[in-house]
Amino acid sequence: MQSIYAMHQNGSDSIEKDEKFLLYSIENIQDLYLTLLAALVEIRKKEVVFLQKSADKHLATKEEKNPNKKFVNNAILELLEENNSLSIALQDRKINTWNLNDDYITILLNAIKGSDLYANYMRNNTNTFEEDKEFIASIYMEVIAPNEKLYEYLEDNKLTWIDDIPLVNTEIIKQLKAIKNGKEDSFRVSRLYKDTEDKEYVSNLFRKTILNEKELAKEFEDKTPNWDMERIAEIDTILLKMAICEFLKFPSIPTKVTINEYLEIAKEYSTPKSSIFINGILDNLVKELEQNKRLLKTGRGLM
Template sequence: MQIIYAMHQSGSEDLEKEEKFLFSSLESIQDLYLIVVSTLIEIKKKEEVFLEKASKKHLATAEDLKPNRKFIANKVLQFLEDNNSISIALENRKINNWSQNDDLILIILDEIKKSAIYQNYLADTSSSFEADKKFVTDIFTELIASNEKLYDYLEDFRITWVDDIPLVNTSLLKQLKHIEEHNEKSFSVLPLYKDAEDKDFARDLFRKTVLNENDLAKEYIDRTPNWDPERISEVDTIMLKMAICEFLKFPSIPIKVTINEYLEIAKEYATPKSSIFINGILDNLVKDFQKTDKLKKTGRGLM
């Protein structure tokens, strides 16, 4: 939707160029994911360096010489640092953001150390993998995923990530909660696409919508008598075209799935009335398509 909108705004008709940008934007989501994962690893490393330097101070205190090492000994943070899947992905994608921006890691680390979550964790003399996991998920939720400075950095690094940050944070949190002790396979870097068909769908939906925009628009123009076509927002028209494209050109996608998907997108990106407008148009279209046998859905429960 965003790529098609950008094409309209720029007047671009270079389908190949815009398609490359589409996949470049999609592939960068994994870089975002790896940067966020590496944040957890880097804060542990920075604390290790801090404790090492403190112990070598000329006038080192008793605390400097014998610090509470529970944070850097956290089994889940160590698990992430040792995880081959993460290490290989960071190397392959050349993710080294924190070697160049360690000041942000130090800021995040300082905020963690000042938090009640951290203080309570260090004060607890008991130790368990589950307690370590809860601590990591808590600091990730409360102090990393919600960190405004980190958010600003990621937004400045790549503007297209603004909409992807919540998705990445939610996915990573779910993964952290499912890490199992002594089971490296319980955490692996998430693949960008579920399978080849998943990637093909992105390409096909983009192409079929762009190449058939005029025909797709004809399907809803006559069904908006109470709406001035010039006053219907461009985002709304793009969503309608994409939804109609799914109705007519993607037989394996259930009608309800398409409608629900675009209603959710409308709530997120369009005007307050858009979801009502789009729902009404799509609902009437489906009824008409069914009467004229225009819908060719395959599989059980797809109508």
Template sequence: MLNRRHIRIKVMQTLYSMQQNDSDRLEGGEKFLFNSIENIQDLYLLMLTSLIEIQRKEEDFLALSQKKHLATSQERNPNRKLVDNQVLKALAESISVSNAIDERAVNHWHVNDNYIQILINEIKQSELYEEYMNSGLFTFKEDRDFIWRVFTEIIAPNEKLYDFFEDTKLTWLDDLPLVNTMIQKQLKQLTEDDLQILVPRLYKDFDDKDFARQLYRKTLLNAGELNKEFVDKTPNWDSDRIAEIDTIILRMAICEMLKFSSIPVKVTINEYLEIAKEYSTPKSSIFINGILDNISKAYQADNKLNKIGKGLL
């Protein structure tokens, strides 16, 4: 699920939090880092199971409506197209999902089911729902495309969910795009012959987890040395004038250049420029690009870049 850029962001957030709290405790920061990464799995499960809870809550609503003493004809014979949706049923029956929920003890919707009702109300008020319920079609493709659009257009951008996630875990807001993209991809790939939904691994492989640990440790433990590398290259900038987040980004980027032999310099610079655009000031990416470009050229001229493999410089 995680890509290298998001790992870099998590390390950056950890280092920034430590700097704000004036902490240099290696173990405490590392614990925070990996808890923050592991919590992405909880967010993924919450977003995915919002669909399961919508189906479950609507099923309960239809059952209660049928039991009314003076139930209308429509209530006695409701349109069950939503609750019988093949994708929603596959999600509800997924052993991989249910095992992950149990393992991670994810029960947020049981305590905060009002958010599920908010989603149901918004779905029912949409033209998308009206078209789906009255189309007269009962195909897998229609079921899948409807759920994909519900997730993409109603659930993923829902502001009330954003508020809930921000109040629950602040770092989740930065994780939402990653999680939502993963779920959209999974929903889109479902076929009538393969409705299996598997919870993805958090890391693609062991190397990615080790990359997170090493980037965090090497940046933190070599902070003084790394600061000198860019402070000397910015004579017209007082170090106090450089944004805190920019100093962290520069440290991490220089650390990668010097201490990660398998990562191409161009990849390092491009990754941190994109992070700066998203997390720092409007002019930061230009400032950081200039510094990293000059530093990389100086390192290359002085043979300081110990890169292994072709095309890594």
């Protein structure tokens, strides 16, 4: 949707160039995902260094010499630091963000140590796997994910990351909660695409929508009697074209899935009334396509 909108705004007619940028921006989601996971590893490392320096001070206190190491001994943080899947992915994609921006790790560590979650967690020095897991998932949700300084850094680093942050945070939290004790492969780096068909869908939807925009627009132009076509939000017309493209040219995608997905996108990116408008158009169009036997879906439960 954003790529098609950008093409309209720029007056671009280079499908290849814009498709290349679309795929590049999607690839960057993986870098964002790895960058945020790497932050958890670096946070633990920084606290290890802090505790060591405190203990080595000339006039170190008793508490500094024998600190509560529950946080640095957290099973989830240790697992992530030692995880081969994560280490290989970070190396392959050359993710060294925090080596160059160590101050943000300090900001996050201080925010964690200043939280009630941390205070409650550190009341004793005994680690249990389930408590460790619950703590890290909660810290990520309530301290790291909403951190404004982190958000500003990510926004400045790559503009395309802004819309991807909620998606990536949701995936990381889901994975953290799913880690099981004693299983070496309980955490694996998520794949960007489920399979080759998943990746091909991106290019196919983009190209088929762009190349058939006029024909797709004709499908709904006469179904907006109370709306001036020129006054309909451009995002709405793009979403309608994409949805209709899925109806007609992607037989394996259920119509209900298509409608639900585009309504959610409209709620996020368009006007307050857009989802109602789009839902009405698509609902009527589906009935017409079914009546004219133009809605050719394959597989069970796809209508």
